[in-house]
Amino acid sequence: MTKELGNTGLLVIELMKTIKKYFKMYFLLVKYAAAADLTYWQNLSIGLLVEIFYQVAFLAFFAVIFFQTKSIAGWGPFEIIVLLGIDTFTSELLVGMILVNNTRELPNKIWSGELDRNLLTPVNPIFILTFGRPYFPSFISALPGFFLIWYGLVKLGVRLTVIGLAGSMLFFILGFILIVNMVLDFSLLTFFFQDTQTLPKIGERIAFSFTSRPDDMFGGFLKVLFFFLLPVVYVSSFSAKALITGIDWKYLCLAVLLTLISLIFTKWLWQKAIKNYSSASS
């Protein structure tokens, strides 16, 4: 009994150490990405401008829609603004943490042999492939998201509660993990289909096109698709709802379950992929 407890204790300490190691590593990676980008501040400013342009264009698109109609799938303009604020985070963090230099680059890494090196560092290779090279400008351009959320909430007259905030963050984190796994899974298919840059892009497209949509828009087959198979609705839509109207516990449980499944699936896919891997000939 005491021995059992001792083991669990050790395990927890081990786990904490590992988590600390990865956080420390990630902090360094972001710091270096920032430093590298700052040496090319022209690039940084252009990158920022591009990201902000996207956001403005996107907002304008919704503004146009609200000229025509009072609500989208039951969501009024200020609810949509909260949603878009959260989605600014989602998409910018997705771009900055995952896409630009990582999952999108997987085919190149396989082709160039860089993956070999990743495999030989004593760090989880999935971590490196997913987070190894952050793209810094997106971390900055995620920030206006705060303003949108704040503005939307004020206009709606919502009073934030600790529970609502916690629920929203939980939805965001789970939803984000789900999206990352989805994007990563599409990238991993590169191992089986070799050529093309297409596969990583498919995952990205799905993420970008649908995370910003209110979940109530989807019914029938689309509901099955975007709630279960390509679970894009949790990260922005459900975390917005958690802030505005409260936590939907049923879907929170579902999100937890799906997250577990997707983590397991990704791991399985990775193992298949790497078994198939024959390195680049050099």
Next chain:
Amino acid sequence: MENNHVIEAIDLSKTYLIRKKEQGIVGSIKALLKNKFNEKEAVKNISFTIDPGEMIGFIGPNGAGKTTVLKMLSGILFPTSGKVKVLGFNPSDRKSGFLKKISLVMGQKNQLIWDLPPIDTFHLNKEIYEINDDEFDKNLKELIRIFEIGDILDQQVRQLSLGQRMKCELVASLLHHPEILFLDEPTIGLDIIIQKKIRQFLKIVNREMKTTIILTSHYMDDVKEIAERVIVINQGSIIFDDALKSLSKRFANYKMVYLTLNKEVPKNILSKFGHIIKYEYPEMVFKVSPEKVAETTFFVLKNLDVDDININEPELEDIVRALFDK
């Protein structure tokens, strides 16, 4: 099993399955479904053992299978068959305990962060390999001394020369004091002087840090200067595995005669003495068996108008080339 080898390979083979390439994503889906493969036997049933502290050169022509062997030893590739143990581990499991004890450097492939000074990569490796502060400081200091990179630590990697980058690359891969260092063509593309330097550094690393070093190359110079033992590999098989010295003893049963002529002669005039390797007037090179050297020299001096004559041991380069040609 009594075992103080750091590496033990038994009947190791690697066959690449090359999926027949078709254009586009539809094509590749088709290819995937059809499961059509070409096979390429890159490494065939090789066996060898390596002891701690050894410095070994794997040599062989392009496509011989050197890189494939290193990839199996370091754990990048699963062997198709056979057994391999490195430091008691099965490399392709890629256990972190194993990965922390080895390093692989591939010439021209960079691990340094391109836009930042090398010192930043070193710090990142500190986290990756979980090196504690004292050890890191000690190792870094030692390596800066050995590789003479004190003055370039803070320069952006992209501004360094190829040679400087290779030095930093090696430092980055040695910070965690690996027990085995695998080097795949480490001097490729470097100029002669830097090549020489790198070899000297590696010798120091081997001597002072007791690192087992296994290097592949198709430059004989690499091997000649640093490896005490060579493994010659050709078309996936080991054709020689012994001390460097016995390579020439075993295979070089001839001498090289270098002539500079004053007057052109027919090519076949010396063919009864030995095999002509090169004849581009006024230079002529041919090999003769040791017992015919005197006779040949006599004939040459008597019958040809020579400006210069030299008789030498064959170059290792030539020995190896002769081996491959068989």
